Amino acid sequence: MATERTLSIVKPDATRRNLTGAIVDRLEKAGLRVVAQKRIQLTRAQAEQFYGVHKARPFFDSLCKFMTSGPVVVQVLEGENAVAKNREVMGATDPSKAAPGTIRKDFAESIEANSAHGSDSAENAAVEIAFFFSGLELVG
Ligand code: GDP
Numbered sequence: 001m002a003t004e005r006t007l008s009i010v011k012p013d014a015t016r017r018n019l020t021g022a023i024v025d026r027l028e029k030a031g032l033r034v035v036a037q038k039r040i041q042l043t044r045a046q047a048e049q050f051y052g053v054h055k056a057r058p059f060f061d062s063l064c065k066f067m068t069s070g071p072v073v074v075q076v077l078e079g080e081n082a083v084a085k086n087r088e089v090m091g092a093t094d095p096s097k098a099a100p101g102t103i104r105k106d107f108a109e110s111i112e113a114n115s116a117h118g119s120d121s122a123e124n125a126a127v128e129i130a131f132f133f134s135g136l137e138l139v140g
Pocket of ligand 1: 059062063092093111112113114116117118120
C-alpha cells in the first residue's frame with residue numbers, strides 16, 4: 001500500500017475539553033505523521049460546504065451548528081494506508097458502536113459530537129485537503 005494523505009479534524013467537543021493533544025497522540029502513535037495543521041473557527045457557510053453531501057439528512061442543521069460551536073483543528077495526516085488507518089483509530093461514527101481503544105469510544109460525547117473526522121476515501125481526502133490547505137502548507 002502506497003503512502004497516502006488524509007484530512008483529519010479535531011471537532012469542537014474535543015477542542016473544548018482540551019483533548020487536541022490526546023487525539024493527535026493516538027494518531028501519531030498509529031504511525032500517521034502530521035504534515036499540516038491549523039486551529040480555525042469554521043463559519044456556517046464553510047461547515048455547510050464541507051458537509052454538503054449530508055445536506056438532505058435530518059441532522060444537517062444540527063451538525064453544522066455543532067461544527068461551528070467552537071474551534072476545530074484541521075490537519076493533514078500522511079502514512080501507509082492513511083485513509084483507512086485514520087478511520088480505524090477514530091472508530092465507528094456512533095461511539096456506542098466504536099471498538100474499545102478508539103478515539104470515539106474513549107472521547108466522543110454523542111453520535112454527532114464524536115470528537116474526530118477522517119476522510120472516507122482517497123478521492124474525498126484530496127478534495128477535503130484542498131478545501132482547507134494550499135499545497136505550500138503541506139510540509140512532509
Ligand atoms: P463519519 O464518516 O464517521 O464522520 O460519518 P458520516 O460521514 O456518516 O457523518 C458525518 C458526521 O455527521 C458524523 O461524524 C457525525 O458528527 C454526524 N452524524 C452522523 N450521523 C448522525 C446522526 O444520526 N445524528 C447526528 N446528530 N449526527 C450524525
